[in-house]
Amino acid sequence: MPPSLPKEGRGPSVPSRPTETHDAAGWIEEVLPTRLTAIRESERRVLARLAALGYGEDHCFAVRLAFEEALINAMKHGNRMDPSRQVRLAYRVSPERVEICVADEGAGFRPDCVPDPTVDENLQRPCGRGVMLMRSYMDEVIYSANGTEVHMVKYRANPVRGFPESGRRC
Amino acid sequence: MKVRVRQEGACTIVSIQGSADVGASPALRDALLRAVDAGATRIVCDLSKTDFICSDALGVLITAYLKAHGRGGFVRLANPQKRLRKLLETTRLDHLFDVFPDVACALKDA
Numbered sequence: 001m002p003p004s005l006p007k008e009g010r011g012p013s014v015p016s017r018p019t020e021t022h023d024a025a026g027w028i029e030e031v032l033p034t035r036l037t038a039i040r041e042s043e044r045r046v047l048a049r050l051a052a053l054g055y056g057e058d059h060c061f062a063v064r065l066a067f068e069e070a071l072i073n074a075m076k077h078g079n080r081m082d083p084s085r086q087v088r089l090a091y092r093v094s095p096e097r098v099e100i101c102v103a104d105e106g107a108g109f110r111p112d113c114v115p116d117p118t119v120d121e122n123l124q125r126p127c128g129r130g131v132m133l134m135r136s137y138m139d140e141v142i143y144s145a146n147g148t149e150v151h152m153v154k155y156r157a158n159p160v161r162g163f164p165e166s167g168r169r170c
Numbered sequence: 171m172k173v174r175v176r177q178e179g180a181c182t183i184v185s186i187q188g189s190a191d192v193g194a195s196p197a198l199r200d201a202l203l204r205a206v207d208a209g210a211t212r213i214v215c216d217l218s219k220t221d222f223i224c225s226d227a228l229g230v231l232i233t234a235y236l237k238a239h240g241r242g243g244f245v246r247l248a249n250p251q252k253r254l255r256k257l258l259e260t261t262r263l264d265h266l267f268d269v270f271p272d273v274a275c276a277l278k279d280a
Contacts, residue, residue, distance in 0.1 A: 040193040061222065061253050068192050068224045118262040124236060126229035129261055133225060136260050 026094065032071070032087045034079040039071045042089060049093040058160040062137035063098050069130035070102040070150055078104025078148060098154045108146035173201040181280050182210040183273060187219040190227035199230045206234050211243025214276040218249035223257060235267065244268065248276040
């Protein structure tokens with residue numbers, strides 16, 4: 001089970017840089033400030049774990065994409081770029097799967113009510129593709145009831161949709 | 171990510187090298203939309219050396235497309251590699267953008 005990410009209320013302060021803690025079940029937790037430039041630093045750490053375990057380039061691409069989309073959504077749409085709010089991230093990378101949880105401090109949303117960005121009338125919209133991409137590139141995407149937390153899983157044994165795994169490592 | 175903008179006849183070639191991720195999309199927005207706002211309407215994005223595009227960067231391409239298209243122009247995509255081709259198919263943006271195997275093909279009839 002992933003750690004319980006959503007915290008009631010806001011913490012006493014928002015860190016200016018991601019802070020990292022580990023637990024016995026292998027989850028690594030980070031608290032990120034609501035700042036898009038903070039995403040890359042955490043992303044590098046996650047991808048380094050995939051690389052260390054020999055995940056292929058297609059899996060790394062898929063996880064990277066879903067990871068970015070989840071954090072962009074949490075900061076932009078969840079926290080509405082409010083610097084007084086934070087994003088909680090937890091991830092666990094094993095030889096069999098990659099698990100990522102992201103929680104924001106926003107009002108929540110109903111993911112099933114997000115307009116389908118792939119229908120013709122929405123193709124010209126510059127935004128609104130994050131949830132669809134997460135669902136397309138990960139094997140499991142589960143939202144909490146109020147939509148403030150998302151839990152995603154990518155299994156190593158499952159090829160990325162549309163790709164036979166190339167075997168090349170990232 | 172590096173963005174290089176050059177002129178070839180009436181067309182503007184925008185080469186995107188590396189990862190157009192969330193950290194890089196402001197630079198892409200700056201370079202691409204600056205070209206559009208400066209009057210470029212025939213734009214070819216060379217994706218041959220682009221290894222990643224997040225939805226934010228896709229939004230930049232769409233914004234450029236809308237601006238160029240509104241003035242009778244276009245934004246064409248050239249030579250996206252297999253993961254980006256798949257991403258364009260998944261998002262169905264290959265139905266919005268004309269995608270070409272290389273820049274030379276994208277410049278034909280431009």
